[in-house]
Amino acid sequence: MKKIIFTILITSIIFCKINVVASTTDLADIAKTIGDNRIKVISIASGKQDHHHVEVLPSYMLKVKKADIYLKVGLELDLWANQIIDGSRNRKLTIVNCSENIKPLEVPTTKIDASMGDIHRMGNPHYWLDPENGKIIAENITKAFISVDPAGREFYENNFNEFIININDSLTEWLQDFNHLHGEKLIYYHNSWPYFNERFGLEAVQFIEPKPGIMPSPIHLDRLIRTIESDDIKLIGMETYFSDKAPKFLAVKTDIQIVHLAQSVGALPNTETYLKMIRYNLQTISNFFKEYND
Ligand SMILES: [Zn+2]
Structure with a gap:
């Protein structure tokens, strides 16, 4: 019973x-x-x-x-x-x-077109x-x-x-340990990072995608090469689901380095919880700049 x-x-x-x-x-x-x-x-x-x-x-x-x-x-x-x-x-x-009560960034102020x-x-x-x-x-x-x-x-x-x-x-x-990231500039593949950047002081100078969801054209890649050279950009941070063809092309042309970042929980090893995922991204970018600046 x-x-x-x-x-x-x-x-x-x-x-x-x-x-x-x-x-x-x-x-x-x-x-x-x-x-x-x-x-x-x-x-x-x-x-x-x-x-x-x-x-x-x-x-x-x-x-x-x-x-x-x-x-x-x-x-x-x-x-x-x-x-x-x-x-x-x-x-x-x-x-x-x-997204209720979230303050959205980059809300378009002009009429949206394709x-x-x-x-x-x-x-x-x-x-x-x-x-x-x-x-x-x-x-x-x-x-x-x-x-x-x-x-x-x-x-x-x-x-x-x-x-x-x-x-x-x-x-x-994190704000203490990764304080040195303030003002560091990088190129991202997709525009996934404005909230992350704003919190931790990073700056996105350009994106591999000319517009979110649009594949890079040769003209855009040329523009990126010029930006990398004129602004002395050292790092591309890319989401895990894109082909690395365009970033690798830029790396060959300019010596820029590429890191994969976790756009979401579970995108990469050691990102299996929300807080671990945020930490992983900070640590990855931080390791790059620390090594580079040493
Ligand atoms: Zn997006």
Whole structure:
């Protein structure tokens, strides 16, 4: 009898877990930190993928069909999520736009046209790369967990408070340890880094892509060579999902160096949590400049 009760109890605990689907590994990791064993979370995109372009598969809709909460990045980054959500026909789904209360950077002030690229139309959507925005994401997720599972309020709030302390402690440490990055200039492949740059004092002088989502043309590569030479740029930071053909071409022409950066949790080894991912990027850029300047 005891065994039966135990089994029922275990089953009901497992059964009661909130089922969460996130668009990205960054949101999934923050959700795991807040929800811990009261939730089950999966990410649609992997950390290695280009989040602007995710192929919608029927299996994703089946996953969302069984979910209680869907976590969207918003700012039009994961427009594909709408297709998954609609296709799931899950009327009970709570949809959380994690960009709520984020102050977007690079919001276009002129009329949008196709020549500007078509993927950063609402402002730059890569906001999770500033840990201060990680706190806002966590707050949005915590509110959603409490609304779906009010009995877990204290649990979620405690985990949220602990996460905030962790971010604050990490930020204090990083702003001190990586202070030497202030004013360092680099070229990025895609314009994923304005929030990261603003927090840590780095400066993007150019991008391999002439506009977000547009492949570099020979004219643009020539322009980059001139910028590298005139501004004495030493480093290209590139997301993991691009071909390194254009960066390598520039490296041959100018001696510029290339590092891979983690655009998301799990993009590279040692980036398996949100805080580790931020730290990895700082450490990678810092190692380069320290070695170079020595
Ligand atoms: Zn982008």
